[in-house]
Amino acid sequence: MVESVIERITRGRFWDFHGGIHPPEQKFLTKNKPIKQLALPKQLIIPLQQHIGREGDLLVSIGDHVLKGQALTLSTNPMVVPIHAPTSGVISAIKMSVIAHPSGLSQLCVFLDVDGEDTWRKREVCPDLAQLSNHEIIEKIADAGIAGMGGAGFPTHIKANSKADIKFLIINGAECEPYITSDDLLMMEQSNAIVDGIKILDRLLTPTVILIGIEDNKPKAIQALQQATKTIDKIKVCVVPTKYPTGGEKQLVQILTGQEVKSGRLPIHDGIVMQNIATCFAINEAVRHDTPLIRRVVTVTGQALKKPQNVWALLGTPVNFLLEQCDVENINNEKQPVIMGGPMMGFSVSSELVPIVKTSNCILVPSKTEMPSAFEKESKEVECIRCGQCSDVCPSQLLPQELQWSAKAKDYSQLEKLNLRDCIDCGACAYVCPSQIPLVHYYRIAKAEIRQQQQLDLKAEKAKIRFEARKLRLEKEKIARQEKHKKAAAARKAAMNKATPEAEGAKSAVAAALARVKAKKASKEQTSTADSPSNSSADNVDDQKSQVAAAIARAKAKKKLKEVSSDKPITNSETVNSVAEVEATSTQQTSPEDKKAKIAAAVARAKAKKLSKSTETTDKASANEEITEEISVQKTVNSDDKKAKIAAAIAKAKAKKLKNTASISDGEKQSDDAPIQNTVNADDKKAKVAAAIAKAKSKALSKANAKTAAEEKVEASENDNNGDVLPDGATDKKAKIAAAIAKAKAKKKLKETNAVEENNQDGV
């Protein structure tokens, strides 16, 4: 089969594809001028993603000085293509900027301030390719960041690494779209380099035959390539008739090999690989000269330009710089459209700062006489007259008018049936439409919406799976929990019913617990009576007492440890005594209500901690003062719950104050007793003021909502406890939590008041 194709090609007879159009070529504008080397622009804007796939990981940061050819991103995935610094300079910014995309949306770009030196990084020129393995060559292609330069931007190293049995390697030099001449010029000027690139691909892919497809409107390029491939039998330069869209992948395959690539398949499935001319050139540069893809030929054309021409543009060059270099006539005219890509498939750029990327081959600046449609805001669309010209020209043999109706009706299932996904957006149908219907726009919208819908469906499916999984998990957890409870209950029962001493113990423990509960009730009934009737209730009180005592003892021990260096043993002993006193008082108070006792304990602990913190500076006087305070606090605690809370607040405030003084007087020696005492006294005053404030606050709160106040009290005591136990670093967190709780409460109150208001309104 391959032989018959080759035979036919050598005889110069090719196949044809369905449809196609012959728009005015307009290539004369730029065709006969050499590719111009431009001066360096002041700033380059390099988008991180310039191809199909994903963006790489950034390797540079703002302020870095980069050399020409230095990689800016790292490829971590085969679908990621790295980008490189097109010249040397400093990274001035990494931010979102408008990119070459029809949406005019922004994407992350590296802004490079050019330093004008154009200093290369170290390059390793490889004179002899025979030394490199295929794997190394592919690595070089991948590292050079080469993506298909014809338009789609598919990563080249993936295409070059195909394992399939390749029959045809087709080099696409058709360049069928009007105006564009960048590949034409490249073939004329760099034919040898292109052929070297093709040889590299030949080595990687080992195809049976290599076909270079060129349209017959490029005689000079054909001549140059024929010259360059004269000695190589395997490469055939195929001159095909000019017709749009010959350059389409499937169309060119059909012209050259007669094979039709079926819907939903890629040429690679049929043993065919296609590469663009410019990509071949870039491959040669990358492999032989260690030059990454940092520049490309761009056709800057259109009759609004005085000097339309092809230029070597560095990737990232803003469009307005290119236009300046080609003397645009009415650059100040706001309405002047600038089209990126050709007139058939290109799109208007939304900003003049849009940069050149790896896939941009043409910048078209038409004059009004040349392309009036680009200047019009209103579409001249009228009703479809069912002439059928669109289906005559469709290269994919679709039914454009049917598609149009379904697209307008958003009937996506019908569009699927009509094979919308085989549409290559070539625009031939819209070009011939006598009703001037922008057919391709309708298809693009429909395609995007179908894609979106598919994504949503996928997401819905995923959500469903996760929901089901969660339900299952919850069900399992519930069963496991019930099982556990059952087992535990059974075990308890079994243990109870055994006649072992442990079981007896357990039984007695239960009995004791029951007795304790009873005792509690009893003690509540007869609060002040010292001689409680039941022994067990006394035990219970004792228990609590001992707990408080233990806490105080702990605090004491802590304090003592810190005060070892203190030269005032009397103070120590006195503090101990005082604490003992506290113990006594607190224990006395515990018997009536254990809640109170707990609060008291917390306060005592707070104080103990505070004492231990004010280590050496705390003299006898201050200690005594504290003790009196403590006692007074205890008294307040006794009165009732509300007061207890207030007392806690006071204690807290005082603790803060004392801590402050301690840190102040830390610098001073103990010999200066008087001044410290003074400060302490002053502090005492302050503390009283603070206490008053705290009292007022808590009163207000408790008035506002008794329930909330109760909660707060619990929380406050909890916080106190936590504060004692937690290290200093945790206070931050504690404060945060407190703030959050406060916020939540405020929210709740607001809601409540709102509800009340609403109710009132309803009532009215």
Place this chain on the structure above:
Amino acid sequence: MNILLAILVLGSIAAIFGALLGFASVRFKVDADPIVDQLDALLPQTQCGQCGYPGCKPYAQAVSEGEAINKCAPGGEDTIKKIADLMGVEVQPLDDSHATGDTPKSNRPKVAFVIEEDCIGCTKCIQACPVDAIIGAAKQMHTIIIDECTGCDLCVAPCPVDCIEMRELPDTIHNWQWDLTSIPVKQLD
């Protein structure tokens, strides 16, 4: 005699077909109600419960049994239209009592977002999430897996510190759509 023959022939044909149908109804019995699965496939699977059913499947079941078709707020008009087509009933506007308060200004997808400095790590939102799209542990900051979030709103209410809000997904070139308004296309009638 002829009449007898006719009765016999017709009777035997009836018996044969009756047996065939009886066999078919046993042999090709469909267990699940396929209409429920079809309805379930139309629903957005946010599992938000705004319809009053604990998930999309139960609502699909209910619709197949005659429940109103206009209770799916996340699905919106599109879903109602599809359900109406499938069930062969009239399209109804979205039931207000099942709408999420204010009507969305845009139909852009939204996802939950945890304001991380306010999060106290209470795990309440994690328990509320129907698709396990929130990660975090007690007293640890929580965060949302954007890719898994269905935008169902269920985590917003339980948060005691109001640190979850619904944010629109940003427009990127991946989810961007060609807009009829941005290109000169005239709508004809």
